Amino acid sequence: MEITSGNGFGPFEAFLPVPSTATRSHEHADEGFPGRLFIVEGIDGSGKSTQLSLLHKWLESKGYGVVFSEWNSSPLVKDTTKLGKKKKMLTAATFSLIHATDFADRTEKSILPLLKAGAVVLCDRYIYTAFARDVARGMDREWVRELYGFAVKPTVAFYFRVPLETAIGRLLDGRNGFKYYEAGMDLELSDDPEESFRLFQGLILKEYEDMIPEFALTVIDATLPIEVQQAQVRQIAKAHLDKATNVRVER
């Protein structure tokens, strides 16, 4: 399906009533919208958020209209997610669905309209986070992919690849303890939160690795110095921005 801009479509008609949702998410944002969508993925401790915030600073300094959207942050949905997590009410299925609901709200209210308006949208975690986590929790791979069929395909999906032990080392320095779902305690892999986290992240890492070819993720070696990674990220982003028109805003 071709997503075209400026054809008078409402925000939803542009991508919803097409026959197949499975193929829809494979469309590039650049093919239809004046805006650009850059997203970062990777296991906890991969340094993706640091890289995204550096990209954000740079894009702003270049005069682009930049908007940042974080995973799990919809004002409409986050209270429900919080309730589910606090009371440990979430199963693999409802964990998956409530996060998809949150993502849908951000897609409908923010990501999609902003891309149409010509903004550069930056997302810390995207549908691939859901694919990795939900499948690690036992959800059907195909079902979860279909669930997110309404998502806009990113212009570039950066995957910050890092060995498990490196990521865990970075995380353990800065914190004391993991939250229940964060550590994947609901999977009952281990009674020890740290061990559970390790095993859970291992499962997630495996899913990410499989997704690199499936979704043509752009791999960044997250063991390299921060500056080197950022230079690569900016170079790749720049290539996509050069082709873009109408994305600069007056400051």
Place this chain on the structure above:
Amino acid sequence: MRQTYGKLLPGMRISDLSGKLIVIEGTDGVGRSTQINLLRPWLEEQGHAVLDTGMTRSLLAGDGIRRAKEGNNLGRVTQSLFYATDFVDRLENEIVPALRSGFIVLTDRYVYSLMARAFVRGMDSKWIRSIYSVALKPDATFYLRLTIDQLVPRVVFSRGFDYWESGMDLYPGRDMYDSFCNYQTALLREFDRLSEEYKFEVIEASAGAGEVFGRLKAGIFNILEADTRKEFILTRDKKPLSISSSAGKAKIDAAPQDTRATEFELVLRSILAHATHGNGKTAVHHK
């Protein structure tokens, strides 16, 4: 053997669900909750344990959906997924456990309503069907049907127009009446299509509450008639039923034990007999 519409959720066992899943479907204002309020005591009088459930009643997402709808800024995809979250929470935490315990689950709307609403809002059919492929196939779906002309006075003269029931998010017409008619007509069209596809048992809701109740009782009676649990109990006539499963042969001669067992059997048989003869003839429920 109970089935889903294609996918099984992780950790969900469905091989031993001995209860019955009975769906009451229909658009807004056809009298679904009135009927459920009649059916529940009727079933309980016969000795059946009943769980009734319905949309937005989940502990997880019910309040969240209500809050989201207050603001009138709930997008169409988000709305579909919020309702799916609510449904799956109830499926996993209410419906399946109740069926496993042998309850009759009466559900006020099921995935069909959610599908109809989503289709009217332009959601992709394959997408919605994939999400609800995890739903259990019910034992029966009764579709209370009204035409749009019959529906309008019921809604207008009872509770008035509601923003969402009038599909104001979809048809922001000149007024709520126009919106309501457009939206409910579109919904009815979807329901009629789904009715064919999923073989609903159609009950004309214009007949009046008493008549509809009679039809529902007859329909549910047929399902319970085919219930294997009942066959199991009734085919045991040769042996007296015992309260205590540990009652060994040696104790059978003991008079008190035997009397109690006989009493129990009598009560159980009367419950079952009541169910058998109760079709349409049991207590008339006045308001």
